[in-house]
Every structure is written in structure tokens, then in C-alpha cells.
Amino acid sequence: MNNLEDIGAQKNIHINPDYVPEPEKVNVKKGLEGVVIDTTKVSKVNPDSNSLIYRGYPVQDLAENCSFEEVAYLLLQGELPTLSQLKSFKETESQQRGISKTILNTLKSLPKETHPMDAIRTSVSILGCEDIKKDSSQSQDVNFEKAIQILAKIPTMVAAHYRLRQGKSVINPRTDLSFAENFFHMCFQEIPEKEIVKAFDVSLILYAEHSFNASTFTTRVVTSTQSDIYSATVAGIGALKGSLHGGANEQVMYMMLEIDDPNKAEKWMNDALVLKKKVMGFGHRVYKSGDSRVPTMKKYLQVVSDVKKELKWIKMYDALEKVMIEKKNIYPNLDFPTGPAYFMMGFDIDFFTPIFVIARTAGWSAHIIEQHNNNRLIRPLSEYVGEHQRKIIPLKERR
Numbered sequence: 272m273n274n275l276e277d278i279g280a281q282k283n284i285h286i287n288p289d290y291v292p293e294p295e296k297v298n299v300k301k302g303l304e305g306v307v308i309d310t311t312k313v314s315k316v317n318p319d320s321n322s323l324i325y326r327g328y329p330v331q332d333l334a335e336n337c338s339f340e341e342v343a344y345l346l347l348q349g350e351l352p353t354l355s356q357l358k359s360f361k362e363t364e365s366q367q368r369g370i371s372k373t374i375l376n377t378l379k380s381l382p383k384e385t386h387p388m389d390a391i392r393t394s395v396s397i398l399g400c401e402d403i404k405k406d407s408s409q410s411q412d413v414n415f416e417k418a419i420q421i422l423a424k425i426p427t428m429v430a431a432h433y434r435l436r437q438g439k440s441v442i443n444p445r446t447d448l449s450f451a452e453n454f455f456h457m458c459f460q461e462i463p464e465k466e467i468v469k470a471f472d473v474s475l476i477l478y479a480e481h482s483f484n485a486s487t488f489t490t491r492v493v494t495s496t497q498s499d500i501y502s503a504t505v506a507g508i509g510a511l512k513g514s515l516h517g518g519a520n521e522q523v524m525y526m527m528l529e530i531d532d533p534n535k536a537e538k539w540m541n542d543a544l545v546l547k548k549k550v551m552g553f554g555h556r557v558y559k560s561g562d563s564r565v566p567t568m569k570k571y572l573q574v575v576s577d578v579k580k581e582l583k584w585i586k587m588y589d590a591l592e593k594v595m596i597e598k599k600n601i602y603p604n605l606d607f608p609t610g611p612a613y614f615m616m617g618f619d620i621d622f623f624t625p626i627f628v629i630a631r632t633a634g635w636s637a638h639i640i641e642q643h644n645n646n647r648l649i650r651p652l653s654e655y656v657g658e659h660q661r662k663i664i665p666l667k668e669r670r
């Protein structure tokens with residue numbers, strides 16, 4: 272049976288082969304721009320006041336007054352921790368920093384040129400197979416425990432891949448160090464000046480959460496099918512990797528290295544704009560007059576520049592920003608200051624986006640828990656613009 276009338280008769284439905292549907296009158300929201308798809312209590316990005324709050328607290332205040340651990344707790348639990356809650360959260364997190372032999376051996380066996388984002392995505396996927404809880408209830412408490420485990424282990428995976436790729440031995444995590452200090456320890460076997468650790472911690476706080484951005488939305492879509500936290504996190508990593516999202520912090524540094532000299536930055540930017548190039552680290556879907564997080568990160572970029580006695584990148588930053596604002600009224604986003612900051616801290620460029628993952632895991636998990644607690648399958652519509660209904664030409668007759 273290969274003709275539409277026969278199929279229609281068989282199924283007792285009417286299929287008219289000559290039917291040509293009326294063009295649909297729909298208002299397509301390309302890129303979901305401006306579409307509000309759900310409520311959230313996790314954070315609010317307010318482009319009018321150029322502000323960002325996590326659970327009601329301005330992100331600038333959190334960056335200046337809290338540690339990343341406190342902010343992760345806030346995002347996951349809804350309140351800033353008391354002293355004893357923080358102590359217990361830090362103990363639980365630090366004790367779970369170790370990763371399995373299976374993950375280590377997998378990292379060792381990956382092709383040399385594997386991008387760290389692919390390595391981390393694969394590692395989290397294995398973590399899902401190893402899930403010790405074996406509790407698929409998706410209850411808030413179970414997912415909170417799993418979220419801490421993911422938060423604790425991702426930096427170890429990133430650092431292990433970092434060392435292995437350089438042909439160095441893997442350094443075990445330490446439980447007596449803060450989240451930020453331990454990451455430096457695992458990557459470099461030493462902890463830098465306290466100003467550098469603070470700048471890194473601030474970057475993690477600023478990167479931790481940003482409402483329904485592409486990767487967080489991805490984690491919510493996966494969660495909405497009643498899938499698990501590991502699958503959602505793996506999907507989030509995939510979405511963050513792209514250069515229009517988290518991948519931009521790497522591209523910013525490649526661009527700065529290409530420009531090389533702050534005195535060449537103005538001409539480079541003018542040429543790029545003439546050629547209508549997308550300049551990485553500029554622009555944002557929600558903010559139109561600057562990213563709320565940039566002034567804080569720029570301040571800490573200056574701190575890092577001062578400690579490292581390296582002013583080249585911040586001078587280049589200023590020159591590029593000046594032309595972009597004057598010519599296009601487009602402002603830097605958070606990936607613009609973090610790129611050179613991470614570079615001066617000594618990280619390989621392709622590890623910048625994995626650092627973003629380390630931080631954003633907190634926000635993703637908060638959204639995954641929120642989505643589970645008040646779920647409805649996310650399933651939008653599309654406007655069909657393909658071929659109209661057609662008859663199948665038998666294989667032998669097709670040209």
C-alpha cells in the first residue's frame with residue numbers, strides 16, 4: 272500500500288492528495304526572543320536597571336561579600352547558609368571531590384586533541400552511570416545531594432584532564448582547601464596570591480547563574496521530560512560549549528592574542544566592524560546597555576593585571592570596548608573580562624569554558640530542582656515551511 276487514498280481508507284481518515292494547506296498565520300519568535308516560558312525563583316536579570324539578583328541578592332554584593340560555596344548553597348537551597356549550614360555543606364562538598372578510576376582512565380584514553388569541554392561532558396556522563404544514590408525519585412533532597420556531588424567532582428575532572436593533556440601526573444583534591452584554592456592546587460600544584468584566588472572566586476560567583484540562558488534552558492528542557500540531573504547537566508555542557516554562549520570566553524582570548532598590541536586594537540576593531548564580523552565577548556540577548564556583571568569582573572581583571580604586572584590586556588580591553596560602544600553601541604559581556612583574567616592566571620585557553628561549567632553547575636542544578644518541583648513538559652511549536660503534502664514516487668521511478 273503506497274498511496275495516500277489507500278492509507279486514508281485503511282485508517283478510516285480522509286487524506287486528500289491534492290490538499291494544499293493555507294499558510295499558517297503565526298508569529299514566529301525566532302530564538303525565543305522576548306518569550307516568557309515559565310516562572311523562576313532562582314534569579315532575575317533586569318536589563319532596565321542593569322541588575323542581576325540571585326534569590327533576591329544583588330550579584331555584586333554576593334561577589335564582594337560571599338564565597339562561591341555560600342553562593343552555591345544560596346542557589347540550591349534558596350537562602351544564604353548559617354555558619355553551621357556552611358560548615359556542613361563545605362564538608363560534604365570537599366569530601367566528594369575524588370573521581371573514579373573509570374573516569375580517570377577514560378580521560379587518559381581520550382584522543383590528545385579532545386577539547387576539554389568534550390572531556391568534561393563525557394566525564395559527567397560516566398558519573399551518571401556511577402550514580403551511587405540509585406534513587407530516581409527526583410525528590411528535592413535527593414537531587415540536592417546529587418547536585419553537591421556534581422559540583423564537587425567537576426573541578427577534579429577538569430583539572431585531571433588539564434594535567435593529563437600536558438603529560439603531567441594528576442593531583443588529588445584536598446579537603447582542607449576552599450573550592451577555588453583546591454582548583455588551583457589540582458591544576459598547578461600551588462595556590463596563587465590571595466588576590467588571584469579572590470578574583471577567581473568572584474568569576475565563579477558571577478558565572479554561577481543567569482536565569483533562562485541557552486544552557487540553563489537546555490537543562491530545564493531535559494528535566495521536563497522527567498530525565499535525570501546527570502543527563503540534564505551533560506546537555507547543559509553541550510549548550511554552553513558554543514561560541515555564542517560560554518565558548519565566547521575562549522574566543523575573546525584568541526582574538527586578543529591575534530591583535531597582540533593594544534595600539535593595534537582600535538584599527539583591528541574598526542576593520543572587524545567594516546567586515547561585519549561578530550566580535551566575541553560583546554553583545555547580549557537580554558542586556559542592551561551593558562552586562563550587570565562586567566563592572567565587578569573588570570575590577571578584578573585590574574586586580575589580576577596589577578598582581579601579574581601585566582597591563583597589556585586591560586589596555587587592549589579598553590581600546591576595543593571604546594570603539595565598539597562608539598560605533599555600534601554594543602557593550603562587553605562577562606566573557607570579555609574573564610578571558611584575559613583566566614589567561615593571566617595561567618590557564619590554557621581551551622579550559623576557560625570548562626571553568627564556566629564549574630561555576631554554572633550551581634545554577635543549572637538549582638533550575639533542575641525547580642523544574643522537577645513544578646514540572647510541565649516543555650514542547651513548543653514551529654511553523655512548517657517545508658514541502659506541501661506529496662505523493663511518494665516509487666523508488667525505481669525517482670529521478
Ligand SMILES: CC(=O)SCCNC(=O)CCNC(=O)[C@H](O)C(C)(C)COP(=O)(O)OP(=O)(O)OC[C@H]1O[C@@H](n2cnc3c(N)ncnc32)[C@H](O)[C@@H]1OP(=O)(O)O
Binds near residue numbers: 514551604605
Ligand atoms: C556569558 C554569555 O554567554 S554572554 C554571550 C557570549 N557570546 C558572545 O560574546 C558572542 C558574540 N555575541 C553575539 O553573537 C550576540 O551578541 C549574542 C549571541 C550574545 C546575542 O545575540 P542576539 O540577541 O541574537 O543578537 P543579534 O545577533 O541579533 O545582534 C543584534 C545586532 O547587533 C549586532 N551584534 C550583536 N553582537 C555583536 C557582536 N558581538 N559583534 C558585532 N555585532 C554584534 C548584530 O550583528 C546585529 O546587528 P544588525 O541588526 O545590524 O544585524
Ligand SMILES: O=C([O-])CC(=O)C(=O)O
Binds near residue numbers: 484555556604605
Ligand atoms: O544570559 C545569557 O543569555 C547568557 C549569559 O550571559 C549567561 O548565561 O551567563
